[in-house]
Amino acid sequence: MSGLVDRLWYGKGRPLFLLTPFSWLYRSVAEARRRKATREYTQKLPVPVVVVGNITAGGTGKSPLTAWLVNTMRAAGWHPVVLSRGYGGKVSDLPLLVTQDTLPFIAGDEPVMLAQATGAPVVVDPDRRRGAAFVIDNALGDVLISDDGLQHYKLPRDIEISVFDGTRGVGNGALIPVGPLREPLSRLDTVDFVIVNGAAKADGAGRVPPEAMADIKHPHMYAMNLQPTRLVNLKTGETRSPESLQGQKIRAIAGIGNPTRFFDTLKALGAKLIAVPFPDHHRFRPEDLGSEAGHMLVMTAKDGVKCKSFAPDNAWVLHVEASLPEAFSEAVLEQLRASF
Known part of the structure; x- marks a missing residue:
């Protein structure tokens, strides 16, 4: 879309x-x-x-x-x-x-x-x-x-x-x-x-x-x-630096108004991604999150609040802050x- x-x-x-x-x-x-x-x-x-x-x-x-x-x-x-x-x-x-x-x-x-x-x-x-x-x-x-x-x-x-x-x-x-x-x-x-x-x-x-x-x-x-500040695991709360995405294979999902900007941010951090956009304010279901062997699942903070209750162990949120x-x-x- x-x-x-x-x-x-x-x-x-x-x-x-x-x-x-x-x-x-x-x-x-x-x-x-x-x-x-x-x-x-x-x-x-x-x-x-x-x-x-x-x-x-x-x-x-x-x-x-x-x-x-x-x-x-x-x-x-x-x-x-x-x-x-x-x-x-x-x-x-x-x-x-x-x-x-x-x-x-x-x-x-x-x-x-x-x-x-x-x-x-x-x-x-x-x-x-x-x-x-x-x-x-x-x-x-x-x-x-x-x-x-x-x-x-x-x-x-x-x-x-x-x-x-x-x-x-x-x-x-x-x-x-x-x-x-x-x-x-x-x-x-x-x-x-x-x-x-x-x-x-x-x-x-x-x-x-x-x-x-x-x-x-x-x-x-x-x-x-918008500056990436941290990666947070939705299940454990573990925190990593955004730079840890360098060279990582990830499945990136985004149900926001301009998902391309989020995907571009991940690419700029050196991630190798499969980009999966959804409509803005999409109500996520477990099957939307997908599964690729060896891939991290990375999403926006806005999507993370909706997916936390059923997120898999490899689900991470990339937090950004305005500068x-x-x-x-x-x-x-x-x-x-x-x-x-």
């Missing part, structure tokens, strides 16, 4: 151009929803709200950035709480306060992963505004980070961060379903920061020059890179303090 999407949306042409009337309809509906929400929900919340999202469909690295923001804000003395839609979860009693032991089929894979990665409170509710009220009523923290909430306009926000994949960019620049855009590129005029995951070029301060990203122009554009420039950290914290 990922290869098909790459050809249809992220190539130079627009093979789905016959669907352009549906793109016009999609834009009309999206803009009407935004106008209605921003008109009706204007009251500022008593705590700052930072929204992390993207204007393209698919994976761009929002969750690692969210985890980085949690750690950066905590180091600066804040007490962040993550808001999540909980995509793929089946919880009926909302809002849900997620813990590190919450089952992913209840809360969704990303909320559980973020709870485990950061130790911060994570609140799941498709209605992000109701989730925010739950946080405030229960005094869970003093700043909210909405993961993948750029188009959830019912939630007032103080800072907006849009994330792009440095390789894919805006694809063919068309709106869904002709292309990958959820909103027109003009939407970037209203966000505070643009983050480019895997930017090919950046200056000494980590800023991405406008000419480095075709069609993406913003005065505050920064580079982000961003000090200039971005300072800019976010300065704006955060100014909004409070």
Whole structure:
């Protein structure tokens, strides 16, 4: 599926151009929803709200950035709480306060992963505004980070961060379903920061020059890179360095928005892999994990939370952490303090 999407949306042409009337309809509906929400929900919340999202469909690295923001804000003395839609979860009693032991089929894979990665409170509710009220009523923290909430306009926000994949960019620049855009590129005029995951070029301060990203122009554009930090065995908890994958035969599985990036990371570490992509948020079964004699099984942290209960002895998770420039950290914290 990922290869098909790459050809249809992220190539130079627009093979789905016959669907352009549906793109016009999609834009009309999206803009009407935004106008209605921003008109009706204007009251500022008593705590700052930072929204992390993207204007393209698919994976761009929002969750690692969210985890980085949690750690950066905590180091600066804040007490962040993550808001999540909980995509793929089946919880009926909302809002849900997620813990590190919450089952992913209840809360969704990303909320559980973020709870485990950061130790911060994570609140799941498709209605992000109701989730925010739950946080405030229960005094869970003093700043909210909405993961993948750029188009959830019912939630007032103080800072907006849009994330792009440095390789894919805006694809063919068309709106869904002709292309990958959820909103027109003009939407970037209203966000505070643009983050480019895997930017090919950046200056000494980590800023991405406008000419480095075709069609993406913003005065505050920064580079982000995902650094492999450790391999952890899902059964035993044994930890190894990512460099231990050099020359190893592995079966790599990934049910994320852009599995190619994960596979490329493994190749860069010197692994010899069989790459097996799955749809984003795939609900794994034991038979999905496969078995090749003499191969390690390596997956993402997001997939690991779903596979832990039935993972074989040779199953490992490759953990990655976002790396961003000090200039971005300072800019976010300065704006955060100014909004409070």
